[in-house]
Amino acid sequence: MLEFLKEALRLPEYFGFNWDALNDCLADVTAGDEKFVLVHHDLPLESEPGEQRAYLEILGHAARASGRLDAVFPGAYRARVMAVIDPA
Numbered sequence: 001m002l003e004f005l006k007e008a009l010r011l012p013e014y015f016g017f018n019w020d021a022l023n024d025c026l027a028d029v030t031a032g033d034e035k036f037v038l039v040h041h042d043l044p045l046e047s048e049p050g051e052q053r054a055y056l057e058i059l060g061h062a063a064r065a066s067g068r069l070d071a072v073f074p075g076a077y078r079a080r081v082m083a084v085i086d087p088a
Contacts, residue, residue, distance in 0.1 A: 001055075002022065005022065009026070010029070019055070022055075022058055023058045023062070026066075027062065030068040031066065031068075035069075036068060037069075037070045038069070038071045040072060041074065042077070043074075043080065053084055059071045059085065060086065
């Protein structure tokens with residue numbers, strides 16, 4: 001998945017293929033003028049709840065911080081995604 005994100009978001013060559021690197025690079029990438037939309041057809045990393053949580057938290061943080069990233073998930077996953085990225 002990280003390889004796909006590197007290509008899709010045109011992350012820099014120094015991208016380190018871990019969650020910290022994704023967090024840092026998303027902050028850099030979304031600091032520009034371009035808007036990014038990540039369309040998901042499912043909820044990735046379902047077999048690895050800790051990894052899934054890390055991914056969703058990073059997306060949520062990047063979306064809130066920049067206003068230039070939208071992550072789209074199928075409606076069936078909305079409650080699960082929102083519970084992670086926007087815990088109330």
